[in-house]
Amino acid sequence: MSDDLYDEFILDHYESPYHRGHLAAPTAVHEDENPLCGDHVQIELLVDADDRVQEAWFDGHGCAISQAAASILVHEVEGKTLAELREFQARDMLDLLRVRLTASRQKCGLLSFKILKTLIYGLDERRQQSQAPAD
Amino acid sequence: MTIPLNPETCGVDFSPERAAAALERRFDVECIRRDFPILHKPLPNGKPLVYLDNAATTQKPRQVIGKIVECYENYNANVHRGIHALGDRVTTELESAREKVRAFIGAGDIEEIIFTAGTTASINLVAVGWGRRFLTTGDELLVNEAEHHANLVPWQQAAQATGARLKFIPLAANGTLDLTALDELLTPRTKLVALSGMSNVTGAVNPVREVAVRAKARGALVLVDAAQSAAHGGIDVRNAGIDFLAFSGHKLFGPTGVGVLYGRRELLAEMEPMQFGGNMIRRVRRESSDFADPPARFEAGTLPIVEAIGLGAAIDYVTAIGWDAIVAHERALTAQAWGQLSQLPGLKIIGPGAEQRGGIISFTVEGIHPHDMAELLDRCGVAVRAGHHCTMPLHAALHISASTRASFSLYNTSAEVDALCAAIEYARQVFRRG
Structure with a gap:
């Protein structure tokens, strides 16, 4: 874990992000922002019939931490099942970033994590509704 | 209503330096700085404080801090009721x-x-x-x-x-x-x-x-x-x-x-x-x-x-220092900062020219988000504000999501403006734009 917030890993993801853009037909889309600094992130997931994330893309604007975190997260979730992602915790997200964030910058680092959790919740809700017996 | 004058806390500096400055009608920023204890305390990272977040809150002179202590130590009571x-x-x-x-x-x-x-x-x-x-x-x-x-x-x-x-x-x-x-x-x-x-x-x-x-x-x-x-x-x-x-x-x-x-x-x-x-x-x-x-x-x-x-x-x-002197000092700092900042590559100043503004300069630097900028300036000991500064409609009208704000006060110095510019250069280097 680096003490330098702006180490090469973060800056590389900020300047050359992984999967910044949009899917033609995403399974789920969610966006959110960090009102304190105006970070904005949208994440799109393509989930297959086996509940595995085939592709994840993001778009947004904001500070290096928030944008690098989004890039790192979409790279991480690809190939994972929703069951695996339900186990993915905020601590794991902070570990992924490899830098030590101050309390105020954790909001930037965890914005994408919050969006991912909302996406999974939404997918679970959708499934429950579709499985509910018709009255 | 006569109030006994307490030379320690009345807000008037009776020091020989201040008296000399007043006699010559000059504004001595080093003399002013001695009134603000916080300006002389090094930051946790050991750097001296360059406080340029005055629009958020200003620092307090010992005359104000002393007055507060005087109240609590000498005549703390509720007002308008105690018959004592x-x-x-x-x-x-x-x-x-x-x-x-x-x-x-x-x-x-x-x-x-x-x-x-x-x-x-x-x-x-x-x-x-x-x-x-x-x-x-x-x-x-x-x-x-x-x-x-x-x-x-x-x-x-x-x-x-x-x-x-x-x-x-x-x-x-x-x-x-x-x-x-x-x-x-x-x-x-x-x-x-x-x-x-x-x-x-x-x-x-x-x-x-x-x-x-x-x-x-x-x-x-x-x-x-x-x-x-x-x-x-x-x-x-x-x-x-x-x-x-x-x-x-x-x-x-x-x-x-x-x-x-x-x-x-x-x-x-x-x-x-x-x-x-x-x-x-x-x-x-x-x-x-x-x-x-x-x-x-x-x-x-x-x-x-x-x-x-x-x-x-x-x-x-x-009032004892005098608004004319304070405003003249702030104008000089703002003009210096405006001149130096506008020379920095990728830096855009928001708002009018130096002559139409008070001691506030907000700016953006290409490729560096204001929050990252503030964090990197902080490493250099320079305290600024980053974000939308509680003016989201203004930032929307200007088509930016956030900005970095440096704001000057009577105790800031010309050397601190230089420190701000050097810190921005440092941030550009970290972001590999130097």
Whole structure:
């Protein structure tokens, strides 16, 4: 874990992000922002019939931490099942970033994590509704 | 009302250096800096503090800190009630602070000065106490997108509650008010114009007097948010035709938790209180009550007494130095910063030229988000603010999500402006743009 917030890993993801853009037909889309600094992130997931994330893309604007975190997260979730992602915790997200964030910058680092959790919740809700017996 | 003069805490510096500076009518920034203990304390990373976040809050001179300690150590009591020596003394001190505020803003009457919790509380008091009482459907409130949220959101709420309508003075491309169409925007239905004396983002100094003259011609009232402009002096509510004026103590070298609402006597007399309880009543019966006259009507409960007295000491402090000298110093710093910053690659300054603004410069640097910029400046010991500075509509109008703001005060130095520029260069290097 680096003490330098702006180490090469973060800056590389900020300047050359992984999967910044949009899917033609995403399974789920969610966006959110960090009102304190105006970070904005949208994440799109393509989930297959086996509940595995085939592709994840993001778009947004904001500070290096928030944008690098989004890039790192979409790279991480690809190939994972929703069951695996339900186990993915905020601590794991902070570990992924490899830098030590101050309390105020954790909001930037965890914005994408919050969006991912909302996406999974939404997918679970959708499934429950579709499985509910018709009255 | 005579108050014994305490040379330690009266806000007047009797040091030989100050006396020499005063005699020569010069502004000695090193002499001023000695009054501010925090400026001499190194940061956790060992760097000296370069404090350029004065628009958020100013540092406090030892004259103000000393006054607060004096209150608590010598005459702490509640005001307006204790029939004892401490109660008398603290009441005298509080009312003396009220008189200092009156003189500071050029108000005619001490009863026009209400102590509040701050600028936000002051504006809300008008928006509720005056707005909800007097606004009706179809009335118009003239605001603008450059205002701090504290001078916009209360008016949105007042409009929603009464059926009044918000109208906006348009902004020029640089974020300053475009007043060319002001006379058309002002109609017989315009009840109030709310604007700041100085923008907390662009630093633009608004032509309050001109707006007030034109508003008056249509019968509209004028409320000025002086949160920023108060620390740069020269407020004269009667001469400028201001009906309501709001400011905070903590941006004027005073304590947090205290602010001021000035309202013209006739207007305060008609206004409803917003909070009810002790101190604001004349007579309380089982089912109903009569309220006290202003200012007590609007000062329910125990006031921030020591804070208000501290604000009085802060006013003494700046008055002793003199506004002309303070403003000249800040102008020189702002001009220097404007000149140096505008030379930096990728840096864009928001707002007007140096001559049209007070000591605030907000900017963006290509490829570096303001939050990252502030974090990297902090490593160099330079404290600035990053974000939307509570002006989301202004940032939307300027098509940016955030900016970095450096704001200058009487204790900042030319070397600190250099330190700011060097720190920005450092940030560009970290982001591999150097």
